[in-house]
Amino acid sequence: MLIPIWQRILGILVYLLPWSDAIPFGRNLFIEFPLLQWLSLPVLPLVIFEQTIPFGSLILFLLLFIAVVRNPKIPYFLRFNTLQALLIDISIVLLSYAFQILLQPFGNALLIRSLSSTILIAILAIMLFALIECIRGKEPDLPGISQAVKMQLY
Numbered sequence: 506m507l508i509p510i511w512q513r514i515l516g517i518l519v520y521l522l523p524w525s526d527a528i529p530f531g532r533n534l535f536i537e538f539p540l541l542q543w544l545s546l547p548v549l550p551l552v553i554f555e556q557t558i559p560f561g562s563l564i565l566f567l568l569l570f571i572a573v574v575r576n577p578k579i580p581y582f583l584r585f586n587t588l589q590a591l592l593i594d595i596s597i598v599l600l601s602y603a604f605q606i607l608l609q610p611f612g613n614a615l616l617i618r619s620l621s622s623t624i625l626i627a628i629l630a631i632m633l634f635a636l637i638e639c640i641r642g643k644e645p646d647l648p649g650i651s652q653a654v655k656m657q658l659y
Contacts, residue, residue, distance in 0.1 A: 507642065508582050508642035512580055512582050512583055513582075513639050513640060513642055515583055515586075516582060516583060516586040516639040517635075517636055517639045517640070519569065519573075519583075519586050519587045519590040520586070520590045520593075520632050520635050520636065520639075521547060521548050521551055522551065522565065522566075522569070522590055522591070522594050523590055523593040523594040523596075523597050523628070523632070524547070524548055524628070524629075524632050525548035525551045525552050525555070526562075526594055526597045526598055526601065527597050527624070527625055527628040527629075527632075528544075528545045528548060528552075528625075529601065530601070530604075530621045530622070530624045530625040530628070531544070531545075531621075531622065531625040532621070533613075533618040533621060533622055534621075534622040534625055534626075544629070551565075566591065566594070569587050569590075569591060570587075570588075570591060573587045574587050574588045574591070574657075574658075581658065582642075582644070584658055585644050585654055585655075585658060586635070586639060586644070586645070588654045588657060588658065589635070589645065589647065589650055589651060589654045590635075592650050592653060592654065593628075593631065593647075593650065596650075597628065600624065604617075604621070608620075631647065634647075635647075
């Protein structure tokens with residue numbers, strides 16, 4: 506089945522939500538390599554929205570979940586990618602909380618900086634894979650996450 510261009514573009518845009526929550530993991534990487542800061546430009550409007558509106562990220566999350574994922578009138582391709590992006594986002598938020606709670610006492614140690622940079626690079630790889638698959642009009646098949654999405658949507 507051929508996926509229309511507008512669905513592919515919207516499928517790409519929903520992955521900006523997890524990318525916006527992943528950017529803080531790259532703080533040290535952005536200091537070392539300033540050109541990498543360009544990777545944060547696509548999410549600036551989203552970050553501004555989330556910071557200016559109280560509970561902006563929660564509102565956006567609920568809006569995407571209720572209006573897109575749970576709406577059977579929305580094409581399956583968009584519902585799939587939106588739910589997958591939301592599950593990735595939940596994982597990133599939980600990971601950031603774990604970093605704050607468990608690793609905060611260690612300060613800015615080399616191990617913490619390396620782990621944080623590795624997480625950002627892994628998330629970037631996931632986002633690039635999802636972006637390429639959406640451009641091709643295919644569902645990004647991420648082990649574990651895609652199966653959970655399919656179980657929720659069927």
